[in-house]
Amino acid sequence: MTVKELVGKYAVSSYSAYLLLILIGLVLPLMITDDFFNRIIVLTFFYIMFSTSWNLLAYSGQASLGHAAFLGIGAFASTILIINGASPAVGVLMGALAASLVGLFLGLICVRLKEWFLGLVTFGFAIIMAAVVNESSVFIEALNSLFGAAGLSGNMDPHMFGGSLGIYSPNIVSRDQYYYLFFFAMVGTILASHLVIRSKIGFAFAAIRENQAEASMMGVDITRYKLIAFMISTFMAGFAGALFAPYNYFINPEIFSIHNSFMPIIMTISGGIGTIGGPIIGALVINLVWEQMGLMGMSIDRLLILGLILVLEILFLPKGLMPLMKKLLNKASGITSRDTPL
Amino acid sequence: MLKVENINVSYGSVKILWDVNFHIDEGEIITIIGPNGAGKTTIVKTLLGLIRSTAGTIKFYGDPIHQAPTHQIVKSGIALVPEGRELFPRMTIMENLQMGAYTSDEREDTLKWVFNLFPLLEERQKQSAGTLSGGEQQMLAIARGLMSRPKLLILDEPSLGLAPIMVNTVFEIVKTLNSQGVTVLLVEQNIHHALEASNRGYVLETGRITLEGASNELLDNNHVKEAYLGM
Numbered sequence: 001m002t003v004k005e006l007v008g009k010y011a012v013s014s015y016s017a018y019l020l021l022i023l024i025g026l027v028l029p030l031m032i033t034d035d036f037f038n039r040i041i042v043l044t045f046f047y048i049m050f051s052t053s054w055n056l057l058a059y060s061g062q063a064s065l066g067h068a069a070f071l072g073i074g075a076f077a078s079t080i081l082i083i084n085g086a087s088p089a090v091g092v093l094m095g096a097l098a099a100s101l102v103g104l105f106l107g108l109i110c111v112r113l114k115e116w117f118l119g120l121v122t123f124g125f126a127i128i129m130a131a132v133v134n135e136s137s138v139f140i141e142a143l144n145s146l147f148g149a150a151g152l153s154g155n156m157d158p159h160m161f162g163g164s165l166g167i168y169s170p171n172i173v174s175r176d177q178y179y180y181l182f183f184f185a186m187v188g189t190i191l192a193s194h195l196v197i198r199s200k201i202g203f204a205f206a207a208i209r210e211n212q213a214e215a216s217m218m219g220v221d222i223t224r225y226k227l228i229a230f231m232i233s234t235f236m237a238g239f240a241g242a243l244f245a246p247y248n249y250f251i252n253p254e255i256f257s258i259h260n261s262f263m264p265i266i267m268t269i270s271g272g273i274g275t276i277g278g279p280i281i282g283a284l285v286i287n288l289v290w291e292q293m294g295l296m297g298m299s300i301d302r303l304l305i306l307g308l309i310l311v312l313e314i315l316f317l318p319k320g321l322m323p324l325m326k327k328l329l330n331k332a333s334g335i336t337s338r339d340t341p342l
Numbered sequence: 343m344l345k346v347e348n349i350n351v352s353y354g355s356v357k358i359l360w361d362v363n364f365h366i367d368e369g370e371i372i373t374i375i376g377p378n379g380a381g382k383t384t385i386v387k388t389l390l391g392l393i394r395s396t397a398g399t400i401k402f403y404g405d406p407i408h409q410a411p412t413h414q415i416v417k418s419g420i421a422l423v424p425e426g427r428e429l430f431p432r433m434t435i436m437e438n439l440q441m442g443a444y445t446s447d448e449r450e451d452t453l454k455w456v457f458n459l460f461p462l463l464e465e466r467q468k469q470s471a472g473t474l475s476g477g478e479q480q481m482l483a484i485a486r487g488l489m490s491r492p493k494l495l496i497l498d499e500p501s502l503g504l505a506p507i508m509v510n511t512v513f514e515i516v517k518t519l520n521s522q523g524v525t526v527l528l529v530e531q532n533i534h535h536a537l538e539a540s541n542r543g544y545v546l547e548t549g550r551i552t553l554e555g556a557s558n559e560l561l562d563n564n565h566v567k568e569a570y571l572g573m
Contacts, residue, residue, distance in 0.1 A: 200444075207441050210430040217390060217424065219416035219445035219490060 021280075025183050029176045038175050044287045045182040046244055047267060049189045051279030053236035054264035056193050059202070059274055060229035061209030062110065065119040066126030067237055068260035069106075070099040074238025075245040075255055076133065082246070092242040099238020100231045107230030111223050123261070130256035178247055185243055189236050194276050196232060205229055209274075259303060266310050272322030281321050343368045343525060344389075344420075344494060349398035349408075351381075351388055358384045360549045361398070366494065366527060371520050373528040373536040373557065375570070376546035382529045383425055385546070386498045389527075390422050391415045402494075417445045421492035425499045427483040431472030435463055435482055438471050442489030449489075456485045459515070477508035484515060494525045501532045513539045533570045537561045 032038055054067050078095025082088055106125055110118050196202050204225040207215035216222050245251045263286075264279070271282025286306070293302045317324065344366040351359040358381045366372045376382055387393040389400060391412040400408040407415050421442075430438050439456065443449045457464040460481050466474070471482055480500060487495055497516065501509040513535050520526050530536035537543055537557040545553035545566065553563065560566050 203437075203441065204444070206433070207430060207444075210432060211428060213392065214424070214428045214430065215441075216392070216412040217416065217422050218441050218486075219413045221411070221413040 022187060025187075029179050035175060038179060040287065040291050042179055042182045042247065043291075044284055045186040046240055046247075047263065047283035047287050048280050049182075049186050049240040049243075050237060051264040051267040051271075051283045052189050052193045052276075053233050053240065055268045055273065055275075055279045056196065056205075056236065057229050057233035058268065059197060059209065060205035060226060061212070062118055062226060062229060063115075063265075064122040064233075064261075065265070066122035066124070066129075066261050067264055068256050068258070069122070069126040069129045070103055070234040070237035071241035071244070071260060072126075072129055072133070072251075072253075072255040073102050074099040074241030075251045076241075077238070078242035079245045079251060088246070092239065095242030096235050096239035099241065100235035103230045103234025103238075104227060106234075107227045110230070111226050126256050126258070126261050130253050133256065134253035182243060182247070185239065189239070190276065190280065192232075192236070197276065201225065201228060262306075266306055268320075269310065269313055269318075270320055272320030275320075275322050278320050278322045281325070285321065343403060344527075345399075345401045346385075346389075347399045347401075349385075349388060349395045349400065351384055351393060351395050353393075358549050359388070359395075362546075362549075362551055364544050364551060364554070366525060368493075368525055369520070369523070370542065371516065371526045371528060371540040373530055373540040373543045374546055375530055375533045375536055375543060377570070378531065379548075380546045381549045382531075382546055383498055386422060386424075386496055386529055389415075389420065389496065413445070416490060419491075419493035420496065421487040421490045421494070422496045423483045423487040423498065423500060425502060427476075427479045429471040429479055429483060429486070431470065433471060434468050435471055435474075436467040438482060438486050439463070439467075439489050442486035444490070446490050448491065452489055452491055456488050459488075459518070460485050477504050477511070480504060480508070480512060481515075484512075488519070488524070492524065494527060495519065496527045496529070498529045499531060500528070501530065501535060509535060533566070534561075537566075 028041065029038070032041065050067070050071060053070075054064060057064055057067075074095040076095075077098035078091040081094050082091035086094065106122065110121055113121060197205070204215065204220045207218060207220055208222060208225060212222060241255065244255075264283075267282035267286045268279045269282065270286050271280060272278030286309075289309070290302055290306070293305060298305075313320070346362060346364050349359055349362045350357065362381075362385060364372070364374070374382055374385060384393060388395050388408075391407070391410055391414075395408055398408070399406055402415075402418055402420065405418070407418065407420075410418075430441060433441070439453065440449070443452060446452060462478065463482060463485055466478075471479065474482060484495075484497070484500070487497075500512045500516070504512065509532065516526055516528065516539055526540075528536050528540055537560055540557045542555065543557045543560045544551050545560065553560065553565065555563070561571075
């Protein structure tokens, strides 16, 4: 069997590609013992979850420009609960649920809005959230009086997840345990996104995105499915945020920043919007570029470069890296396939 | 089957429909004809709940539907083949058809029936809808409308922008469907064809029904002849 045949037989099938990626993900910590590298990979997993969340909402034709809001709500809500005695598993779940509930509320406002109006509302919402948490000590104090805790600004216990999730050895949270926690959370998020997109719900999302009036004439309840998209997507974002908070040791209102809102957009567009693989590849590439620029001594000016990358991509690679990679793979295996946008 | 009573519709402060009345009986082909801007598409959109009437009632099998959301109206058995064949151009033919069956449970049987009517669609089921010709797109639009197993099929300007031979084909299909038990509401500017294909007709002018009657009588009507058929 030639290499060409091999590639044609196995690599083109996306299922085997994903299985291969999962295997690599499982054994990676055995090979990478460097803390810094490990952190970059865990952050990549985090961004894949976050981008997958954004991508699912975009799949239903709703582009959020303020997705950091839900990341932050998940992070803050779970942290508040956990430092007040909730078990980490419950805290993370409730954090994601809180984000999802707020997502439902914002979705209700956004259901009738299209394009930039929807973008503006979500954009503004993230800013409001940042302001509420940042400016209002009343908010924090109210929460404290409710839960009787000492505030959120202090560092959190890095060993928060020690043993409590049941799958880790007690009281030792090692680098690799966090790695696997994020790895499985990421696989779960991607799988959930895949199942939603392949289901009848995903079919309705695509129809709404392609032609909303038509979709309603086919009998799709537009309001309901738009809200479902909002709830699932914001649940995923909240979940990512809830896991990120303890990993990062602390959270502050920075998590609501515009930078965090635009990261999943840039990543998803880089990889390929509306595909399962898009957010994965996009998050991987963009996060590596981001960290590399950090190693080169850049800080916030990295955003300039990312902005430039985004503009160039929209001009020259609007479908992202995903179709390009497929094309190259198919070329290598001699298969000419139809370009599928969905 | 469908009874529309004193429907009034406005876009903002501009009134489009004035006390429109018509009814459709089971098994009929009904046509609503009229010039550009008369309000034909507005009637269709009101029936589907895409626009709300300011007054009047619409009853489908006796149930009022003029306040129901669109997806429920579709579920109750009305399907629209919209003007300009608004397909999902980036989806395949098969996906478009599946989309049409969104509210229906009996997809397999319906699909067989539809492919029987439109063999071309079965051959090309994996092709994107956007790559079809105008006539083929119209066929797909009708087929997609049928996928929900409608009791009433509404066709909005099905002959628009089609070659004369395709126009004939479309009207033939309408008659075939009707003979298979589908009630049809045909909204047309192609007045001659529409009246020939239908049992009864309504003439809509500047938002009011000005004439109604059996289609062959309307074809002989002096006003229709002068105003629309150029005779």
